[in-house]
Amino acid sequence: MEALTIQNLTVKLKNFVLGPINLELEEHGYYVIAGPNGSGKTTLLRSILGFYRPLYGKIILYGKDITNLPIEKRKIGYVTQSYSLFNNMDAKSNIEYGLKLMKLNKSEREKRIKDISVMLNIENLLNKKPKELSGGQQQLISIARALVIEPKILLLDEPLSNLDPNVKKNLRNILKKITKLKTTTIIHVSHFIEDAFELSTKLFFMYKGKIIEAGNPVEIINNPKTLEFSEYLGYSNMIDTNSFGILENIFHDLKRLDYDGKVYAVFRPEDAKICGNKCCDYNFEGKIIDISLTSRGFLYIVKVNDKTFNIFSEDKFEENSKVYLCFDANKIKIVRSANANEI
Incomplete structure (x- = not known):
């Protein structure tokens, strides 16, 4: 069953235009939206929430057109990266706030608060004020407040961004638990590709206000189709059509492929090897022109003909020394640019 359908949604905010966006999201799925800053991820969430009204298009929730419905009538949960808790209230009162707006009686409010507190293991936090809680605990209260109203859709706007690795891991496990309960459909904006791998049933990549790639997260992350998505994933080395001669021996059929445009x-810094001597079938002689020490080893900038490449290696080479690059053909991806006319 479709939980959310978005048809030709277009939203204009000063100099930014979102859309047109078309989505069909199945009930109880976990959907991650990724993209660079300014791509429109939060604008899309807020448009679904009702914070922004569209110029064109429709938002349909479980068969009902909610495009012009007020925020409070949409029954959508929303969690931000800044927690947005009321500092003058304890955790329990924060969770209860939405239930009071729904005009539920006290016994029903108490039952829901107890159920969500047990599920998220936050019973010991209910009497504390936000300033007494850690960042991870505040985010748990924020998630509890969103879930306790039993939303049809739960929107998560970078909920893990401000948390340390151990807290992120714990919250990811909690989000997995929520997904398995099949009580809501989740749309999660994130800068962390790990969130897509661990949580999502489908990944969307946004660029300049539009969705330019979508699919199973493992498949599209391992096989990007656009230059913009590949750069986001860390494919920092790029060779354009005019320089394909560098790779001609690797891609025997490259010139026979029918590319339109x-x-x-593209390939990542870890997808090629630096050798002091010729070390594989596809060697390209180059020169090291810069060296940086990173937590992953040495990052070299290697010049081959008129092209420069970023290459990781644990081996130590001297600046200005002659080296050979060995490419792994299976890790090189062929992509095209998603320019404004093609998105």
Whole structure:
């Protein structure tokens, strides 16, 4: 069953235009939306919430057109990265706030608060004020407040961004637990690709206000189709059509492939190897022009002909030394740019 349908949604905010966006989200799925800053991820969430009204298009929730419905009548939960708790209230009162707006009686409010507190293991936090809680605990209260109203859709706007790794891991486990209960459909905006791998049933990538890639997270992360998405994933080395001669021996059939328009070969810094001597079938002689020490080893900038490449290696080479690059053909992706006319 479809939980949310978005048809040709277009929203204009000063100099930014979101859309047109078209989505069909199945009930109880977990959907992650990724993209660079300014791509429109939060604008899309807030448009679904009702904070922004569209110029065109429709938002349909379980068959009902909610495009012009007030926020408080949409029954949508919303969690931000800044927690947005009421500092003058304890945790229990924060969770109860939405239930009071729904005009539920006290016994029903108490039951729901107890159920959500047990599920999220936050019973010991209910009497504390936000300033007495850690960032992770505040986010748990924020999630509890959103879930306790039993939302049809739960919107998460970078909920893990301000948390340390151990707290992130714990919250991801909690979000998995919520998903397994099949009580709501989750749309999660995130900068962390790990969230897509661990949580999502489908990943969407946004760029300049539009969705340019979508699909199973494992499949599209391992096989990006656009230059913009590949750059976001860390494919920082790019060779355009005019320089394909560098890779001609690797892609024996490259010139026979029917590409419509300009395409690029991209690969990550860890997808090529630096050798002091020729070390594989596809060696390209180059020169090291810069070296940086990172937590992953040495990051070298290697110049081959008129192209420069970023390459990780645990081996130590000297600046200005002659080296050979060995490419792994299976890790090089062919992508095209999603320019404004093609998105």
